[in-house]
Amino acid sequence: MNGFKDPLIFFSSLMVVYVLYHADQVMKARYNYRIYPKYHQLQPLAKAMGCGRVVWNDALWLYKKAEIEKTDRPKNISSVVITQAKKTEARKWLSEVSSVVLQQSLRDLQTAWNNYFDSKKGKRKGKEVGKPKFKKKSSRQAIRFALNAFTVHSESVKLAKIGHVKMVVSRPLPSSPSSVTIIKDCAGRYFASFVVEVSQLIPPPSVPPNRGDAEGRGVGIDLGLTHFCILSTGEKVENPRLHKKMLKRIKKANRKLAKAKKDSKRRERRKRKLAKLHAKVKDQRTDFLHKLTTRLVRENQTLAVEDLNVAGLIKNRKLSRAISDAGWAKFKALLEAKCDKYGKDLIIVDRYYPSTQICSFCGKLGGKKELDVREWTCLYCNTVHDRDICAATNLLKYKDAGGQSESQNGRGASVSLPVAAVCDETSTNYEQFSLF
Numbered sequence: 001m002n003g004f005k006d007p008l009i010f011f012s013s014l015m016v017v018y019v020l021y022h023a024d025q026v027m028k029a030r031y032n033y034r035i036y037p038k039y040h041q042l043q044p045l046a047k048a049m050g051c052g053r054v055v056w057n058d059a060l061w062l063y064k065k066a067e068i069e070k071t072d073r074p075k076n077i078s079s080v081v082i083t084q085a086k087k088t089e090a091r092k093w094l095s096e097v098s099s100v101v102l103q104q105s106l107r108d109l110q111t112a113w114n115n116y117f118d119s120k121k122g123k124r125k126g127k128e129v130g131k132p133k134f135k136k137k138s139s140r141q142a143i144r145f146a147l148n149a150f151t152v153h154s155e156s157v158k159l160a161k162i163g164h165v166k167m168v169v170s171r172p173l174p175s176s177p178s179s180v181t182i183i184k185d186c187a188g189r190y191f192a193s194f195v196v197e198v199s200q201l202i203p204p205p206s207v208p209p210n211r212g213d214a215e216g217r218g219v220g221i222d223l224g225l226t227h228f229c230i231l232s233t234g235e236k237v238e239n240p241r242l243h244k245k246m247l248k249r250i251k252k253a254n255r256k257l258a259k260a261k262k263d264s265k266r267r268e269r270r271k272r273k274l275a276k277l278h279a280k281v282k283d284q285r286t287d288f289l290h291k292l293t294t295r296l297v298r299e300n301q302t303l304a305v306e307d308l309n310v311a312g313l314i315k316n317r318k319l320s321r322a323i324s325d326a327g328w329a330k331f332k333a334l335l336e337a338k339c340d341k342y343g344k345d346l347i348i349v350d351r352y353y354p355s356t357q358i359c360s361f362c363g364k365l366g367g368k369k370e371l372d373v374r375e376w377t378c379l380y381c382n383t384v385h386d387r388d389i390c391a392a393t394n395l396l397k398y399k400d401a402g403g404q405s406e407s408q409n410g411r412g413a414s415v416s417l418p419v420a421a422v423c424d425e426t427s428t429n430y431e432q433f434s435l436f
């Protein structure tokens with residue numbers, strides 16, 4: 001999602017998230033713009049968000065009840081939680097907001113519920129989907145307007161029962177959107193997020209003239225912590241370590257929040273301040289990742305990156321913050337989306353491929369190296385290697401070594417390892433011994 005001199009200003013005006021759909025080259029893209037509701041629009045917006053939340057929670061309660069009692073899901077749920085509820089004293093204020101918003105909230109819940117069941121039964125590909133949760137007033141708020149409830153203008157978006165809301169359009173929408181989600185984040189900022197269909201492939205962005213032709217060029221990307229990543233071209237991309245820089249301020253804000261009395265105005269204010277700091281870190285990181293991935297995709301035809309087990313690595317408590325701070329998972333997601341969008345080949349290298357052990361020059365396998373070994377000499381051809389550059393080069397060579405490109409099926413399971421034998425530590429050690 002997520003002007004470029006000051007990332008915060010940029011992000012506040014535009015954030016683009018790519019959503020991947022592999023059906024016949026039709027892609028859905030998400031365009032986010034910062035919106036600035038007027039003072040008198042804040043209350044109707046809050047009301048709409050509140051009512052959408054109540055409808056969601058009421059319906060979810062009925063679903064859960066039906067699940068526990070092992071009865072069928074109530075069929076006329078929209079009539080129960082919207083139409084009939086409006087007639088009761090406790091929910092009569094539901095009629096004060098656009099019914100489109102309420103219906104949409106219900107449809108979103110149904111989708112979420114179905115996704116959860118499909119995922120549980122194994123009918124759904126990809127990551128496991130959790131059960132829908134009750135929405136809280138204190139977290140990020142969102143409401144969705146269907147096609148008949150909004151219109152997009154050049155500098156504003158008109159929402160049903162709310163009116164024109166000023167919108168900073170930093171780049172025009174490529175086609176007419178099918179829905180808009182209005183988001184209020186924890187830092188109190190408002191965004192309009194449009195889903196648009198991009199039917200044809202957008203031509204790849206041009207390569208700067210001094211960089212040569214992107215056709216046929218490839219790059220291996222080795223992710224690290226000292227540097228954000230090391231490219232097979234020898235380039236080392238600095239790790240911005242944004243969170244670490246902000247950590248001091250965040251810690252201070254956290255301490256202040258802890259001291260504030262519960263349910264006080266001061267507490268609210270401090271909570272907002274902390275959320276703003278977190279939002280800033282997130283925006284700066286997203287900006288960095290967007291710029292880096294765009295450049296890599298722009299400059300190369302083939303990109304190879306390691307399939308890191310980020311969730312597993314984060315369990316290492318010493319490294320967890322540094323790793324989540326680096327944003328590897330997001331980097332990979334963006335790279336995947338952009339390669340898909342611009343027709344580039346992305347090679348996801350099996351995580352057990354010994355990229356740090358192979359000599360990128362002669363292809364022979366050296367032994368396993370400890371993490372502190374930054375430079376090593378190949379015993380076969382005497383080439384001196386920088387550990388990371390060598391690994392990055394090997395990633396790019398992975399396909400030639402028998403690995404498969406995963407760009408067609410997107411995020412499938414890892415390809416089975418063609419070099420399983422070379423992973424065997426005993427055999428490599430033996431090979432090394434036999435040299436002397």
Ligand SMILES: [Zn+2]
Pocket residue numbers: 359360361362363364378379380381382383
């Ligand atoms: Zn060698």
